[in-house]
Amino acid sequence: MAEALRSFQIIGQEATLDGWKTLLKSGRFGHAHILSGHAGVGKDALALYIAASLNCKSEKGQACGECSSCRQFLNLEHPALSLIFALPRRSASQTDPFAGIKDTEILEINKQLAKKVTWPYYHLQIEGANDIRISAIRQLRKNIYLANDPGSTRVVIILRAHMMNVEAANALLKILEEPPSHTVFLLTTEYPDRLPDTIRSRCSQHHIPDLSWQVIRDDLIEKRGCDQVQAEICARMSMGDLAVAHRYADQDNTFWLDQIRATLNSLATKDYASVHNQVLFLSDKELQNDESRQQFLSLLILLFRDVALRIPEGETALWAKQVKQIGKLFPDCDSGLAIQAIEKTKDALERKVHLQLALTALFFELRKHLRGKTPGKLT
Ligand SMILES: [Zn+2]
Structure with a gap:
């Protein structure tokens, strides 16, 4: 388990993880979940851990962090993973979220994703990415009803799901109403109240607790080699956001x-x-x-x-x-x-x-x- 936590880089959420593991092993794991909590508490890291747990080749109900499937999730390239996030609007296409996006922009988006792979707490910074539009959900719809690799669970992770506009949310709702088999939806958000009631009522909701500043301080000391003073100031100023704390540690x-x-x-x-x-x-x-x-x-x-x-x-x-x-x-x-x-x-x-x-x-x-x-x- 320690190995897995190191691989997924989740910190300070031991109790939350235990809860998820119990749920994953219970056989009563629903098909749609909202993970809400403040920015930087580790919602995306947890979502990735859950996705990997559903597909791990060596452990049941948890992710080993080492098998080929876990590695693919950690690299955000597992064929059963659909990752949805806000993209810049460059065309009015209703079916292709990447339509009109220039090659240089794609390169920049890939760079951002690479940072997310390196560290799941990283907040994606994509210029002009102000919402998640219907094209992203239509494209998802096209993919998820196709045959799945037998034995694997398809996982759709929607990052900052509150950024879905009304059309996208309605399209997602239709999918949630008739969910394809062996598919799990994980929506992460800081603002669950901004999601339509209709979506929230179809998901089980999980609040991911805040990280204490002491946990953040210790992480800065361990990973950044900050001294006590620097680590404490950054941790306290971050107001519980691990990513922000690490950014401050550079200053x-x-x-x-x-x-x-x-x-x-x-x-x-x-x-x-x-x-x-x-x-x-x-x-x-x-x-x-x-x-x-x-x-x-x-x-x-x-x-x-x-x-x-x-x-x-x-x-x-x-x-x-x-x-x-x-x-x-x-x-x-x-x-x-x-x-x-x-x-x-x-x-x-x-x-x-x-x-x-x-x-x-x-x-x-x-x-x-x-x-x-x-x-x-x-x-
Ligand atoms: Zn594994």
Whole structure:
């Protein structure tokens, strides 16, 4: 089993895997399943594991990761596997999802798939791939009713299934209503609510739990050779998304911790110029993008959460030092209100409000909450 987990690179989902194995061995494995959960928790990796388990030559109800069938699934080239994902719209073809897509684009798509093969947590990044259209489902329909290799189970994996447009979803529904024999559908999605009720009611639904930041931290240390501080910052900023955490690990993340420190320092004094400089820095569209600003704010939330919880000793020293420092400098810090203010700003930034105004307002509010003593408050 350890070998299989290494091959499929699934981390931190032992209980979930045990549940699937029990279900696979029970003989009551349904023909359609939705695997939902946050981005980067391992839905695609699990779907691949399930697909391989249904076809493994050496194990029953699980995947060995070593036999020829498992290897073919791991390489996304098993003849019984249909992998569906969003593609750029280059033609109005109703039957061929690849119609009109240029050779250079095909090459790029193949490169993306190769990355997915190397690491199933990789998020495919295909330019202009905004939806899964009826052509993809029509093509699937053409293939799945053909005779199957006896003894094998055909598996259709639809990645980010919520990207199916209405026509595609309706076409899939028709297939699910009269499913071909020996065929299993696995739909992965972060947004199961965006799938039509009619599809959801035909599938059994499985929620894939979040990965803890500690699991992600350990993975970064093991696979990336990150040091504790770097690993912890990346893990925490990723908000449970393993792929994002690995992406952050490529960047210099002590940078963000420095920014947090600079921000808190400027809030600790009456130095309005330095607050203003921090706002200018964070709202600079050349230096930051929406994602990096959200990262910064997420990290700030985590910091205040730890201040409120007084995290135990033994966590990353640098982080603990920062938490302790806030505790010491601001003994009356109202972390709850600080977190509320940051969350409000995060929401506002998603609605494209005026950046500088929103951040300035936030910093002045934080300054107040750090001190905690609101005028008129009875102590
Ligand atoms: Zn196998």
